[in-house]
Amino acid sequence: MTMLLAHPESETLARFVEGTLDEPERAAIVQHIADCDECRIVVVDAAELESQSAVESHKWGVGRWLATAAGVVFVVSIGSFSNHEYRENAAGREIHLVEDATRFVTDALRTSISGWGWLFNRLPEFSWADPLVPVEEAYGHVNNRPLEARISGFPYVRRTTMRGSADEDTDPAAMILKGKASELTDLSGSGARSLHARGIGLLLSDDNPKSSMAPLQAAAEREPDNAKYQSDLAAALIAAARGDRPMLESALAACDRALHIDPRSPDALFNRAVALQALDRPDALAAYEQYLAVDPSSPWAAEARQHIEMLRPLP
Amino acid sequence: MNWETFFLDNLSLIERAVAFVCRKYGLWGADAEDFASASKLKIIEDNYAVLRKFEEKSSLATYLTIVIDRHYLDQKIHEWGKWRPSMRARQAGDAAIFLERLISRDGLGIAEASTIVRQKFTELDARALERLAGSIVVRQPRRQASVERTEEMREPASEASAEEELLRGEREVAARRAGAVLSRELDRLAPEDRLIMKLKFIDAMKVSTMARMLHADQKQLYRRIERLVAMLRKALLAAGVAMSDIGDMLTHGADTMDIDFAVPDAAAGKGPP
Numbered sequence: 001m002t003m004l005l006a007h008p009e010s011e012t013l014a015r016f017v018e019g020t021l022d023e024p025e026r027a028a029i030v031q032h033i034a035d036c037d038e039c040r041i042v043v044v045d046a047a048e049l050e051s052q053s054a055v056e057s058h059k060w061g062v063g064r065w066l067a068t069a070a071g072v073v074f075v076v077s078i079g080s081f082s083n084h085e086y087r088e089n090a091a092g093r094e095i096h097l098v099e100d101a102t103r104f105v106t107d108a109l110r111t112s113i114s115g116w117g118w119l120f121n122r123l124p125e126f127s128w129a130d131p132l133v134p135v136e137e138a139y140g141h142v143n144n145r146p147l148e149a150r151i152s153g154f155p156y157v158r159r160t161t162m163r164g165s166a167d168e169d170t171d172p173a174a175m176i177l178k179g180k181a182s183e184l185t186d187l188s189g190s191g192a193r194s195l196h197a198r199g200i201g202l203l204l205s206d207d208n209p210k211s212s213m214a215p216l217q218a219a220a221e222r223e224p225d226n227a228k229y230q231s232d233l234a235a236a237l238i239a240a241a242r243g244d245r246p247m248l249e250s251a252l253a254a255c256d257r258a259l260h261i262d263p264r265s266p267d268a269l270f271n272r273a274v275a276l277q278a279l280d281r282p283d284a285l286a287a288y289e290q291y292l293a294v295d296p297s298s299p300w301a302a303e304a305r306q307h308i309e310m311l312r313p314l315p
Numbered sequence: 316m317n318w319e320t321f322f323l324d325n326l327s328l329i330e331r332a333v334a335f336v337c338r339k340y341g342l343w344g345a346d347a348e349d350f351a352s353a354s355k356l357k358i359i360e361d362n363y364a365v366l367r368k369f370e371e372k373s374s375l376a377t378y379l380t381i382v383i384d385r386h387y388l389d390q391k392i393h394e395w396g397k398w399r400p401s402m403r404a405r406q407a408g409d410a411a412i413f414l415e416r417l418i419s420r421d422g423l424g425i426a427e428a429s430t431i432v433r434q435k436f437t438e439l440d441a442r443a444l445e446r447l448a449g450s451i452v453v454r455q456p457r458r459q460a461s462v463e464r465t466e467e468m469r470e471p472a473s474e475a476s477a478e479e480e481l482l483r484g485e486r487e488v489a490a491r492r493a494g495a496v497l498s499r500e501l502d503r504l505a506p507e508d509r510l511i512m513k514l515k516f517i518d519a520m521k522v523s524t525m526a527r528m529l530h531a532d533q534k535q536l537y538r539r540i541e542r543l544v545a546m547l548r549k550a551l552l553a554a555g556v557a558m559s560d561i562g563d564m565l566t567h568g569a570d571t572m573d574i575d576f577a578v579p580d581a582a583a584g585k586g587p588p
Contacts, residue, residue: 010381014373017381019527026530027507034506034513042384043528044518049335049380051524175537182522182537 007039008032017046131184131197135204138180141173148278149235149251149271151200152228156299181205192222196229199236209239220254230258231268238275251275266295270304277307285311318363325375329358332379336387341408353390354383410436411447418448489556496554500547508543515540 008016008029015021016029033040136154145159184201187194199216203209216236220229237251252275258268273287288304288311295301322329333354337347358365358379365382369375391412404415410432417428429444439447501509507529514520522540526533 009368010385011368011370011373011378013381014377016528017377018373019530020373023530030510030529031506034510038385038388040510040513040518041388042381044514044520045336045339045384046377046380047520047524047528048339049332050374050377051521172538175534175541179522179534179537185521186523 007036013039013043014046017043017050131187132200135177135180135184135200138173138177139204142177143171143173146174146177146204147235147239149238149274150231150267150300151203151235152232152267158299159303178205190218192219192226192229195219195222196232200232203236203239209236212236213240220257224257225261227258227262227265227268230254230261231265231271234258234268234271234275238271238278241278243278245279248275248279252279264294266291266298266300269294270300273304273307277311318366321366322358322363325379328376329355329379329383332376332383335380336383339384340387341411346409350387350390354386357386358382410439410444414444414447493551493556496551496556497547500550504543508539511536511540512543512547 012021012025012029016026016033021029033043132153139151140155140157142157143160145157148159181201181204184197185205187198187201189195195215196219199212199214199219201212202215203212206212213233213236216229216233220226220233223229231254234251234254237247237254241247241251252272255268255272255275258265259272262268269287269291273284273291276284276287285308288308291304292301292308295304330351333351334347336354337343337350342350369378404411413435414428414432417423417431418425423431425448429441429448432447433439433441433444501512504512511525511529514525515522522536523533525531526536529536531539
């Protein structure tokens with residue numbers, strides 16, 4: 001391997017971005033761009049555009065798939081109806097128009113449903129499955145809960161040490177969680193569900209929780225009546241705040257919006273108490289007690305009681 | 316091959332790459348149009364040398380993006396001198412890069428630098444400039460100002476209280492110290508590890524993209540990053556850097572520190588088109 005003295009050719013950098021260089025060439029580029037900021041910057045930018053193009057081309061590919069599948073389903077549906085009409089005629093029966101129209105619709109629907117079912121099973125993009133499920137499962141295996149607040153639908157994990165401790169660097173489950181969560185950040189789509197999943201992905205994979213706030217905020221704005229989105233936005237704000245009071249106030253406001261929609265949301269009640277505690281507000285104790293009124297027995301409740309013990313004034 | 320036809324056939328690709336670079340560096344309106352014209356000229360000059368050099372070993376789109384991006388950086392180096400803008404400044408656009416250069420490289424105060432930026436970017440109002448200054452990372456200057464100071468550019472009285480100034484000073488000292496240790500530790504890493512850390516913490520590159528470029532398994536790369544972070548954290552703690560400063564560096568990116576990532580002389584040869 002030789003150290004490149006001059007900047008590499010643009011096409012060589014392009015091949016590096018696309019991952020098509022052979023090993024000695026790749027190693028030479030790595031050595032060069034490890035210390036050459038200009039080349040590193042253009043490589044990073046080109047990689048970003050390449051990823052965007054890959055997403056667009058994937059969307060286009062899926063679109064074509066969808067259009068073809070719709071055409072197939074339609075043709076099969078019509079074929080089903082024609083066959084039905086032929087059989088009725090062959091039997092020498094009188095064709096009743098209304099009955100036939102009803103049968104046409106029934107047959108077409110039945111064929112369509114089975115066709116779409118087949119399609120959904122083969123295209124994960126159109127699966128009804130929640131993209132958060134693998135992340136929720138991975139979250140359940142970490143040694144130490146990465147966030148103080150609750151994420152809706154995520155399992156309880158005990159929080160023993162603060163973020164940045166050695167645990168985070170040595171727990172393989174935490175690394176797996178980051179890997180799974182990072183897959184969510186590649187989700188495309190501007191619907192509330194996609195935005196929310198992307199935000200959760202960033203919250204759990206990116207070391208800077210602030211990066212998750214834009215998609216989570218957008219999801220909450222898309223579906224302002226969804227308590228879960230408001231509560232998860234609050235969780236991200238609490239994680240990003242690090243003592244920043246305006247951010248904690250925003251988290252509190254998001255919890256209040258969630259509770260306005262669903263007054264018994266355990267996630268929002270817990271996160272509200274966490275935000276108040278972070279703000280050093282005396283009503284944090286009452287907030288944990290409000291939480292216990294809704295959830296008196298889960299592991300979250302045990303944690304709420306611990307907080308109450310800590311917050312209770314000494315006699 | 317008729318290179319003019321090839322150019323015209325791929326004009327939309329060229330324009331897409333130009334638009335991407337403009338978006339990346341916050342070029343709009345007349346600035347974006349000027350840059351688009353200059354980029355096309357760059358491709359056409361010397362009988363389409365840029366296109367003639369293309370050997371079809373990569374996709375044309377990636378190749379053109381690199382050529383055009385490099386053209387932008389060359390323009391800025393020519394215009395402003397050698398300067399590596401931080402990722403945040405790059406994201407905030409030309410005015411932010413200019414402001415950061417004046418503060419961090421030339422050593423001007425925020426108010427003084429803002430005055431100069433406003434003279435160049437007349438569309439910016441005071442509030443927009445304040446936001447810009449807040450968004451960029453202010454690093455310590457490495458050398459003294461070379462800009463001639465005029466009467467209008469004189470530093471106005473600071474509105475910050477003495478206490479705020481003191482705190483800011485303390486933070487800067489801590490950041491400089493932590494940055495120097497981090498810089499030293501990064502230099503000790505193998506080139507690939509150093510690159511991985513820069514891609515992750517300076518450029519905020521996705522690990523999936525990094526894995527493809529480095530021919531690495533994504534999960535293993537995660538582990539490697541975690542291991543490198545743990546190693547750096549240990550070295551920083553051993554050097555007496557406070558945990559809070561390490562948190563800033565490793566969670567907000569090394570951009571927040573005064574790290575000398577200057578281009579070594581050996582690598583600063585003349586670049587390709």
